[in-house]
Amino acid sequence: MYKKCSWVNCITDKSKKMKKHNFNAGPSIIPEQVKEQTAKGILDLNGIGLSVMEISHRSKEFSAIIEEAASLLRELLFVPDSHSVVFTHGGASLNFCMVPYNLLEKKAAYLDTGSWSSKAIKEAKLFGEVEVVASSKDKNYTYIPKNFTIPANADYFHITTNNTIFGTEIKKDFNSPVPLIADASSDILSRPMDVSKYGLIYGGAQKNVGPAGVAFVIIRKDILGKVTRPIPSMLDYRIYIENGSLYNTPACLSVYGCLLMLRWLKNLGGVKAIHKINLEKAKILYDEIDRNKLFKPTVPNEEDRSIMNVTFVMADEYQEKEADFLQYAISQGMVGIKGHRSVGGFRASIYNPLPMESVKALIKAMKEFEAKL
Amino acid sequence: MYKKCSWVNCITDKSKKMKKHNFNAGPSIIPEQVKEQTAKGILDLNGIGLSVMEISHRSKEFSAIIEEAASLLRELLFVPDSHSVVFTHGGASLNFCMVPYNLLEKKAAYLDTGSWSSKAIKEAKLFGEVEVVASSKDKNYTYIPKNFTIPANADYFHITTNNTIFGTEIKKDFNSPVPLIADASSDILSRPMDVSKYGLIYGGAQKNVGPAGVAFVIIRKDILGKVTRPIPSMLDYRIYIENGSLYNTPACLSVYGCLLMLRWLKNLGGVKAIHKINLEKAKILYDEIDRNKLFKPTVPNEEDRSIMNVTFVMADEYQEKEADFLQYAISQGMVGIKGHRSVGGFRASIYNPLPMESVKALIKAMKEFEAKL
Numbered sequence: 001m002y003k004k005c006s007w008v009n010c011i012t013d014k015s016k017k018m019k020k021h022n023f024n025a026g027p028s029i030i031p032e033q034v035k036e037q038t039a040k041g042i043l044d045l046n047g048i049g050l051s052v053m054e055i056s057h058r059s060k061e062f063s064a065i066i067e068e069a070a071s072l073l074r075e076l077l078f079v080p081d082s083h084s085v086v087f088t089h090g091g092a093s094l095n096f097c098m099v100p101y102n103l104l105e106k107k108a109a110y111l112d113t114g115s116w117s118s119k120a121i122k123e124a125k126l127f128g129e130v131e132v133v134a135s136s137k138d139k140n141y142t143y144i145p146k147n148f149t150i151p152a153n154a155d156y157f158h159i160t161t162n163n164t165i166f167g168t169e170i171k172k173d174f175n176s177p178v179p180l181i182a183d184a185s186s187d188i189l190s191r192p193m194d195v196s197k198y199g200l201i202y203g204g205a206q207k208n209v210g211p212a213g214v215a216f217v218i219i220r221k222d223i224l225g226k227v228t229r230p231i232p233s234m235l236d237y238r239i240y241i242e243n244g245s246l247y248n249t250p251a252c253l254s255v256y257g258c259l260l261m262l263r264w265l266k267n268l269g270g271v272k273a274i275h276k277i278n279l280e281k282a283k284i285l286y287d288e289i290d291r292n293k294l295f296k297p298t299v300p301n302e303e304d305r306s307i308m309n310v311t312f313v314m315a316d317e318y319q320e321k322e323a324d325f326l327q328y329a330i331s332q333g334m335v336g337i338k339g340h341r342s343v344g345g346f347r348a349s350i351y352n353p354l355p356m357e358s359v360k361a362l363i364k365a366m367k368e369f370e371a372k373l
Numbered sequence: 374m375y376k377k378c379s380w381v382n383c384i385t386d387k388s389k390k391m392k393k394h395n396f397n398a399g400p401s402i403i404p405e406q407v408k409e410q411t412a413k414g415i416l417d418l419n420g421i422g423l424s425v426m427e428i429s430h431r432s433k434e435f436s437a438i439i440e441e442a443a444s445l446l447r448e449l450l451f452v453p454d455s456h457s458v459v460f461t462h463g464g465a466s467l468n469f470c471m472v473p474y475n476l477l478e479k480k481a482a483y484l485d486t487g488s489w490s491s492k493a494i495k496e497a498k499l500f501g502e503v504e505v506v507a508s509s510k511d512k513n514y515t516y517i518p519k520n521f522t523i524p525a526n527a528d529y530f531h532i533t534t535n536n537t538i539f540g541t542e543i544k545k546d547f548n549s550p551v552p553l554i555a556d557a558s559s560d561i562l563s564r565p566m567d568v569s570k571y572g573l574i575y576g577g578a579q580k581n582v583g584p585a586g587v588a589f590v591i592i593r594k595d596i597l598g599k600v601t602r603p604i605p606s607m608l609d610y611r612i613y614i615e616n617g618s619l620y621n622t623p624a625c626l627s628v629y630g631c632l633l634m635l636r637w638l639k640n641l642g643g644v645k646a647i648h649k650i651n652l653e654k655a656k657i658l659y660d661e662i663d664r665n666k667l668f669k670p671t672v673p674n675e676e677d678r679s680i681m682n683v684t685f686v687m688a689d690e691y692q693e694k695e696a697d698f699l700q701y702a703i704s705q706g707m708v709g710i711k712g713h714r715s716v717g718g719f720r721a722s723i724y725n726p727l728p729m730e731s732v733k734a735l736i737k738a739m740k741e742f743e744a745k746l
Contacts, residue, residue, distance in 0.1 A: 020422045027625055030427045038426070039412040049393045053411070053584040053630065054403045056709065090462035090607055093621035097605035119606075126603045206622055211426040213586045213624030230499045232470035233492075234463055248466035249579055251586030251624040252400055257426065336429065 021358035024336035025164055025349045027206040034260045041256055052256045057249045066245055066255050072262035076271050079195050084221055086240040087214045087250060091204035092185045095215055096120040098235050099181055100127035105227045109133050109154035114141040114163035141166040144304045152177045156199060162187035165340040167311030168304045173197040179223045187308050190352060191275045199223045208352045210261040213254030274352050281350050281359045282307040288363045294318045294370050298343055313345030325369050332365040394731035397709035398537055398722045400579040407633045414629055425629045430622045438632050439618055445635035446589060449644050452568050457594055459613040460587045460623055464577035465558045468588055469493045471608050472554055473500035478600045482506050482527035487514040487536035514539040517677045525550045529572060535560035538713040540684030541677045546570040552596045560681050563725060564648045572596045581725045583634045586627030647725050654723050654732045655680040661736045667691045667743050671716055686718030698742050705738040
């Protein structure tokens with residue numbers, strides 16, 4: 001006699017496998033239902049008999065997808081009418097050069113809080129003068145600089161809100177005398193932001209927005225059109241706005257994945273609801289790091305600690321246990337917790353889709369490993 | 374008693390639906406097995422318990438995917454060692470500006486054979502002098518210009534091998550005194566090409582290579598590094614080569630789809646085998662257009678007719694039947710055969726994955742409609 005088949009189980013026999021806890025830094029965990037819906041749309045989009053991969057980006061079906069995705073991002077972040085929401089190519093990295101291409105006429109100000117800031121600064125220098133207002137490089141980016149002045153004569157001021165590698169985060173919305181530009185790749189949608197305070201917010205989708213392949217950009221329209229250089233079409237934010245992100249063919253499948261993930265977040269209660277969960281996930285994990293004698297956090301100042309990427313290392317007297325703990329954690333189903341080579345130790349990326357259950361599993365593994373010693 | 378379930382049938386009950394014949398111009402038809410394998414990889418990649426969407430682009434699993442995709446493209450096109458194969462962001466359109474950014478120091482030569490050539494020319498003009506060596510704009514791009522001279526003092530000579538909108542194609546590999554650059558978005562892998570004759574071949578993946586979201590670029594390494602301008606990292610071909618297309622996060626899902634489609638083509642016998650099928654598909658369709666009194670081709674010269682995009686209009690005395698035929702064809706399962714607004718009439722895009730069966734179904738509809746009159 002045949003067993004009734006759930007289509008997902010037909011493909012993935014999870015009963016035989018250990019539960020994986022996906023702490024990958026990005027591309028990172030996607031909610032189960034988003035994976036299932038994406039797979040379904042690949043086989044047959046909404047029952048039209050065609051895949052989401054094989055319809056025109058100008059078809060009514062795809063227009064509906066990209067419009068709903070942009071409008072959900074707008075709704076979830078309470079984006080004011082002064083700002084446009086578009087999807088660009090090339091992730092945050094392409095935007096590192098698009099920002100100065102579109103906005104840097106004479107001088108731009110940057111806050112240097114890690115590798116991604118440094119990469120953004122490097123690209124900006126090709127287009128004009130760059131003033132680095134402050135940097136935490138002196139202490140391997142383990143804190144967010146305070147007490148700096150944003151120059152009033154800069155074309156804009158650029159920050160990286162969350163530093164995926166170093167585990168620090170700027171959780172407040174700055175008051176800036178010049179347009180505030182934020183790379184929010186790894187903390188967008190994790191907490192409420194006052195979008196009205198920003199000239200431009202951008203980032204790669206592949207953490208809290210959806211699968212890799214698109215970048216989201218939220219732009220205050222009136223800051224555009226002020227530079228004198230000619231801008232290639234595909235780097236010009238105005239072209240994306242005028243064409244509803246469809247000047248050319250986008251990564252359609254990635255946009256579809258973003259739509260499904262944004263719907264998932266809306267159904268869950270939106271940014272305020274997920275923020276509450278994120279704070280709780282971060283709290284219990286940092287508490288364990290602070291409590292457990294084997295570990296110590298890499299970011300001493302609680303205010304600067306990221307609620308998305310929790311970085312920690314072995315306490316001084318247990319350095320030699322690092323590889324053993326990593327092995328033990330892996331044996332308990334943890335994925336992607338090895339720290340970035342520039343920090344060492346461990347990094348638990350606990351983005352929106354990562355369930356509380358996974359954070360608790362990691363904490364359990366930390367306690368068990370401590371008890372074994 | 375339960376019915377045994379094929380997982381694909383669980384999701385898509387095709388038995389109830391009319392077979393669709395997908396003539397979309399791009400994004401376009403994807404082979405059934407590629408759709409099924411992509412869906413599977415989204416739920417669980419090779420049984421690792423994680424989705425292809427939620428693993429690091431630097432993981433061993435994803436490295437294997439992108440390396441095999443690049444190496445299959447190399448194998449299928451017999452790319453010589455002098456050339457690198459990379460995947461970039463932004464489709465052909467971003468490459469419209471990357472080509473001059475990397476290669477145009479003083480003057481570039483372009484052949485104008487349609488909308489895409491014109492867009493490429495527009496971007497190149499931002500970087501230097503552009504000499505348009507010939508154009509078929511005088512006759513709405515219904516032919517490929519002949520008897521032009523490629524200037525020996527140009528930095529490169531740019532062509533669009535296949536004109537998706539106008540249904541023309543350059544089927545031979547030019548001998549060029551300067552690096553030959555080809556946008557081959559819509560005919561790459563449809564026929565053998567002598568890659569050694571090209572300095573650079575590029576295009577959006579979304580026709581014969583895979584789903585939208587990546588561009589393929591085949592570059593003769595020694596033509597790079599000769600311009601004096603600084604190049605932003607994400608627009609610099611050298612950065613893609615040095616980093617194996619992983620300087621930043623690519624559209625991972627799209628790259629995975631490309632790998633599956635390239636494997637499909639290899640299993641089918643490669644470019645030579647598909648070329649034979651493509652020639653046959655194009656032949657029977659053009660034959661019917663030439664034979665059927667209701668229709669006429671838009672490209673009079675057989676030599677210039679595309680084997681990928683077959684464009685045709687109603688014969689002069691049957692102009693008023695255009696909407697009726699479109700309706701009838703749709704009723705018979707044809708998808709995407711309405712011509713582009715700048716040509717009118719019809720366009721049947723018959724890319725590699727479109728089966729002979731679909732071409733025959735279109736021909737049947739053309740004959741049936743003729744018989745009805």
